[in-house]
Amino acid sequence: MSLYTAETRRLGKRRFTKFLLGGVILVLIAIAVGMFFTNEKNTPATIAAAQAKADSEFQAAVRQSATDKQTCVAAQGTPDASNWPTNCDDVYQPQTSDFQAAWYMPATFDFREQFPNMITALAAIVAVAAFVIGASFVGAEWASGGMMNLLLWRPRRLQVLSTKIGALLSLLTGFTIVLMAAWTGVFALIANLRGSLDTMTSGAWQSIVLMELRGLALVLVAGAVGFGLASIGRHTAVAMGVAVGVVVLLQFGLYIVLAMANVRFAEVVLATSWATAWMDKTVTITDWNSCNFSGNNGCEPNTLDLTWHAAGGGLIALLVVVVGIAMWTMRSRDIT
Amino acid sequence: MSAVLEIAGLQKTYRSRKGVRKALDGFDMVVEAGQVHGFLGPNGSGKTTTLRTLLGLIRPNGGRMSILGREVPQALPEVAGSVGAIVESPQFFGNFSAQDTLSLLADAGGVPRTRVFEVLELVGLRDRSKDRVKTYSLGMKQRLAVASALLKNPKLLILDEPANGLDPGGIREMRGLMAGLAESGMTVLLSSHILGEIQLICDSVTIIAAGRRVAAGSVAEVLATHASTSLRVRLEAVSDLTSSAAALRDAGAQVVVEPDHLMVSGLAQPSAVTRTLAERGVYVSELSPVTADLESVFLELTGTAPVQGENRQVDQTVMSGTAPAQSGGWGR
Numbered sequence: 055m056s057l058y059t060a061e062t063r064r065l066g067k068r069r070f071t072k073f074l075l076g077g078v079i080l081v082l083i084a085i086a087v088g089m090f091f092t093n094e095k096n097t098p099a100t101i102a103a104a105q106a107k108a109d110s111e112f113q114a115a116v117r118q119s120a121t122d123k124q125t126c127v128a129a130q131g132t133p134d135a136s137n138w139p140t141n142c143d144d145v146y147q148p149q150t151s152d153f154q155a156a157w158y159m160p161a162t163f164d165f166r167e168q169f170p171n172m173i174t175a176l177a178a179i180v181a182v183a184a185f186v187i188g189a190s191f192v193g194a195e196w197a198s199g200g201m202m203n204l205l206l207w208r209p210r211r212l213q214v215l216s217t218k219i220g221a222l223l224s225l226l227t228g229f230t231i232v233l234m235a236a237w238t239g240v241f242a243l244i245a246n247l248r249g250s251l252d253t254m255t256s257g258a259w260q261s262i263v264l265m266e267l268r269g270l271a272l273v274l275v276a277g278a279v280g281f282g283l284a285s286i287g288r289h290t291a292v293a294m295g296v297a298v299g300v301v302v303l304l305q306f307g308l309y310i311v312l313a314m315a316n317v318r319f320a321e322v323v324l325a326t327s328w329a330t331a332w333m334d335k336t337v338t339i340t341d342w343n344s345c346n347f348s349g350n351n352g353c354e355p356n357t358l359d360l361t362w363h364a365a366g367g368g369l370i371a372l373l374v375v376v377v378g379i380a381m382w383t384m385r386s387r388d389i390t
Numbered sequence: 391m392s393a394v395l396e397i398a399g400l401q402k403t404y405r406s407r408k409g410v411r412k413a414l415d416g417f418d419m420v421v422e423a424g425q426v427h428g429f430l431g432p433n434g435s436g437k438t439t440t441l442r443t444l445l446g447l448i449r450p451n452g453g454r455m456s457i458l459g460r461e462v463p464q465a466l467p468e469v470a471g472s473v474g475a476i477v478e479s480p481q482f483f484g485n486f487s488a489q490d491t492l493s494l495l496a497d498a499g500g501v502p503r504t505r506v507f508e509v510l511e512l513v514g515l516r517d518r519s520k521d522r523v524k525t526y527s528l529g530m531k532q533r534l535a536v537a538s539a540l541l542k543n544p545k546l547l548i549l550d551e552p553a554n555g556l557d558p559g560g561i562r563e564m565r566g567l568m569a570g571l572a573e574s575g576m577t578v579l580l581s582s583h584i585l586g587e588i589q590l591i592c593d594s595v596t597i598i599a600a601g602r603r604v605a606a607g608s609v610a611e612v613l614a615t616h617a618s619t620s621l622r623v624r625l626e627a628v629s630d631l632t633s634s635a636a637a638l639r640d641a642g643a644q645v646v647v648e649p650d651h652l653m654v655s656g657l658a659q660p661s662a663v664t665r666t667l668a669e670r671g672v673y674v675s676e677l678s679p680v681t682a683d684l685e686s687v688f689l690e691l692t693g694t695a696p697v698q699g700e701n702r703q704v705d706q707t708v709m710s711g712t713a714p715a716q717s718g719g720w721g722r
């Protein structure tokens with residue numbers, strides 16, 4: 055327990071941790087402020103204005119259609135006729151359904167529809183920060199020789215590494231939970247002032263909470279993997295290098311090669327696809343080059359669903375492999 | 391007296407992509423309680439490797455070790471609280487102050503935080519303890535390292551080249567500190583290659599070369615056993631030096647011919663010199679015994695005495711076989 059207290063203190067004392075968590079909070083505040091000012095509540099006045107706008111657009115379209123039809127009729131038999139349908143009744147006739155008032159309304163924050171994206175944004179930002187904090191926490195210890203010093207006091211190596219990762223993950227959990235609660239509160243307020251919360255049911259709230267928990271899991275895995283990689287390489291830079299390497303090679307390189315080779319569902323190699331699948335429960339990848347023709351629907355492209363089960367399995371596998379190797383190297387390596 | 395530290399037949403081979411390197415080759419050491427024990431050896435002889443192995447940082451390939459009567463590394467978690475150590479000028483996380491660094495260690499080891507101020511005072515860092523470690527000089531970092539080793543109030547204190555980077559005043563203070571600690575009953579193991587230091591403060595020494603023990607015992611014993619006390623012999627006529635050397639060698643002595651005198655060792659009695667030379671009509675103008683100091687013994691035992699016109703490489707020692715270093719300035 056004393057070791058755990060010491061490690062928690064150490065993590066909290068690090069300026070890097072403070073800077074990064076402070077930076078995350080600033081970015082999130084900027085996002086919330088942006089959302090506040092770009093959205094507006096629907097009042098009877100804005101609805102009426104939007105309706106009027108839709109109506110007048112519709113009228114303009116109707117007038118345009120009438121002149122088009124006249125031009126078409128007049129053009130019959132002249133060379134210009136090729137620019138018009140053979141049957142002038144086929145000229146586009148606007149429908150009222152093509153001019154819905156909703157499309158002319160200023161952006162409004164519909165909590166049920168838009169907040170899930172905000173959770174994903176939060177989880178992504180905090181996960182990146184968690185990776186870096188985890189990596190630098192143990193990486194700086196290795197590189198500075200602090201780890202060796204600590205092992206002279208606490209020779210049980212696995213206990214030391216587990217305690218460190220435990221301190222890291224509990225700090226991340228606490229931080230993320232507080233942040234998510236605040237995030238939910240802030241956006242509920244924004245929805246209240248600049249949109250609506252009306253469509254929220256208890257089931258919808260429940261799925262919001264579940265999504266937030268999945269976001270928390272994403273953050274924790276990112277932190278643990280950053281920690282594990284830096285511990286394996288005994289340097290923060292190793293974790294960073296691996297992250298950059300994966301992004302460059304797998305995300306850009308491999309994806310571009312696969313896409314150029316017209317390999318189907320190349321998006322499967324993108325970490326973002328899997329992260330989205332994890333957060334949104336499913337991601338559908340479409341192969342636009344394929345066509346399953348049917349009488350009713352015309353071309354139906356092939357699709358591939360990535361489910362959150364598969365994504366979760368991937369996250370667990372990543373966690374187990376990286377942390378497992380970190381523990382194994384910790385146990386067996388010569389510390390010089 | 392009981393042994394606080396025992397090492398027998400310790401083996402360590404480093405394996406890397408560049409090949410294997412045998413750093414310890416059946417090394418033995420015994421440190422008795424209450425001693426200040428010097429651990430001497432040239433660069434690369436395996437001192438740090440020994441201490442790292444002892445402290446569980448690296449895994450030996452063979453041999454047995456015990457600290458305070460307990461087998462290590464198995465019992466290390468239990469004895470770690472009684473062993474304070476610094477290994478090879480330890481580094482600390484540069485952005486923390488000395489006080490933070492020590493108080494984190496104190497927390498991790500369950501030592502009361504008040505002890506932090508005591509040790510900072512003891513090593514003379516009290517007034518700078520709130521500065522970040524990265525702003526410290528080498529000597530100040532070394533003092534911090536000693537402070538971290540003393541924090542546990544250990545029964546056995548292991549210091550790997552603690553005088554590194556210290557100013558003369560600092561070295562003297564360190565010497566005083568160690569004498570005080572030994573007086574209070576602490577056992578101190580001190581690795582160093584600064585022999586004057588060791589001779590001044592150590593009760594006993596172990597000398598290592600190329601991963602093996604080449605001498606051990608109290609300083610006086612080591613000097614007595616290994617320093618074949620020699621004689622400086624000056625003659626009336628310098629021209630007689632070579633022939634006299636041959637005559638003395640015939641009488642069983644080892645002789646080194648210097649420009650204006652002979653260094654003679656290996657004879658039971660100094661009178662054997664005068665007798666041998668007088669028989670040939672050569673007369674001695676000076677005959678004086680030269681007592682060896684630890685440095686000469688060290689150079690002889692480890693075979694690392696400089697030889698004129700040769701650049702000795704770090705791994706060339708008495709143990710390495712290929713070394714030309716057998717021929718020290720002595721006993722040629």
Ligand SMILES: Nc1ncnc2c1ncn2[C@@H]1O[C@H](COP(=O)(O)OP(=O)(O)O)[C@@H](O)[C@H]1O
Pocket residue numbers: 390404405406411412413431432433434435436437438439440
């Ligand atoms: N991590 C390592 N990998 C390979 N060889 C090493 C390593 N550490 C030390 N050695 C080698 O082991 C030998 C003993 O080194 P060391 O114990 O540090 O010597 P000392 O402390 O007596 O100067 C040296 O030849 C050194 O090069």
Ligand SMILES: [Mg+2]
Pocket residue numbers: 437438439478550
């Ligand atoms: Mg060394």
